[in-house]
Amino acid sequence: xxxxxxxxYKYVFQKDEYCILILGLDNxxxxxxxxxxxxxxxxxxxxxxxxxxxxxxxxxxxxxDVAKARLMFWDLGGQEELQSLWDKYYAECxxxxxxIDSTDEERLAESKRAFEKMVTSEALDGVPILVLAxxxxxxxxxxxxxxxxxxxxxxxxxxxxxxxxxxxxALTGKxxxxxxxxxxxxxxxxxxxxxxxxxxx
Numbered sequence: 001x002x003x004x005x006x007x008x009y010k011y012v013f014q015k016d017e018y019c020i021l022i023l024g025l026d027n028x029x030x031x032x033x034x035x036x037x038x039x040x041x042x043x044x045x046x047x048x049x050x051x052x053x054x055x056x057x058x059x060x061x062x063x064x065d066v067a068k069a070r071l072m073f074w075d076l077g078g079q080e081e082l083q084s085l086w087d088k089y090y091a092e093c094x095x096x097x098x099x100i101d102s103t104d105e106e107r108l109a110e111s112k113r114a115f116e117k118m119v120t121s122e123a124l125d126g127v128p129i130l131v132l133a134x135x136x137x138x139x140x141x142x143x144x145x146x147x148x149x150x151x152x153x154x155x156x157x158x159x160x161x162x163x164x165x166x167x168x169x170a171l172t173g174k175x176x177x178x179x180x181x182x183x184x185x186x187x188x189x190x191x192x193x194x195x196x197x198x199x200x201x
Contacts, residue, residue, distance in 0.1 A: 015070040018187045019092050023118060024099035025111050026078040029134040032170035033099060034062045034075045040177055041066060066184045083114055090123035094187040095130070097179070099170075102133040102141040108150050116154050128162035128186035130179050137169035162186040 022030045041064040060075040074093070076086055098118070100111050119129065133147050142150075144167055151165075164182055168175035 015065060015068050016188070016191075017070045017072055018094040018184075018191075019072045019074065019089075020095045020097060020183060020187070021086070021089055021093045022073055022075040022097045022099065023086060023114075024078050025101065025107060025114060027104070028078060028099040028101040028111070029170040030075050030078065030099045031060055033097070033132065033134065033168070033176065034060060034073055036170050036173045036176045037064050037073070037180055038062050040173065041180065064180065066180060069184045069188055071180070071184065071187075078114075083117075086118060087121055087123065090121055090127075093124070093127060094190070095128045095183050096124065097130045097132060097183065099132045099134050099168075100147060101135055102143075102147060103135045103138045105142060108142070108147075112151055112154065115151065116157065119154060120157050125159070126161050126190070128183065128190060129158070129164075130183050131163070131165040132168040132170075132175070132179060133165065134168050134170050136167045137172050137174065162190070 022034060024030050059077065060073075062073040062075070064071045064073065074089055076082065076089065096118070098115055101107065115131075118124065131147075131151075133142070133144055135141055144165060148165055166175055166179055166182070168179060170176065
């Protein structure tokens with residue numbers, strides 16, 4: 001009887017866990033996005049003051065529950081010397097959120113190079129990627145078409161996988177919920193499909 005009740009409890013309450021990497025250059029807004037995600041999906045989470053967030057050296061970890069999925073976020077530092085550590089986490093991840101500072105046109109080419117190196121890794125083959133054009137609350141930011149144009153020659157390297165470019169403001173929270181819900185849909189679907197059979201949406 002205990003085994004039956006234990007199994008029923010796990011079926012009803014246990015969540016499937018997925019590891020999601022949050023990548024991008026330093027100052028792109030990765031940690032702010034993580035904090036907004038935790039605030040929006042975790043009812044009792046107080047959250048840190050967004051104005052006090054500093055550059056990540058190493059990593060930040062956070063958890064978000066969405067329906068029956070639990071997302072384990074790994075927010076990795078984006079400084080050039082830390083980007084060489086990103087691939088150490090690829091094998092364990094189910095999805096990638098790549099954050100772009102859409103107000104920093106000068107570093108857009110640098111961000112594209114980091115994205116290109118990441119997306120061509122065999123360890124990430126078929127893993128869904130959400131590209132967030134962050135800081136869209138700033139009037140002078142680059143538009144989504146501008147960013148898509150700048151990254152256009154990466155499209156052939158994305159391959160057959162779920163990939164979405166979305167406007168976002170991690171500071172105000174705009175686009176955060178939609179991005180997380182899209183990622184959940186993709187990672188849940190991908191665990192039920194064989195590798196190399198994923199389509200671009």
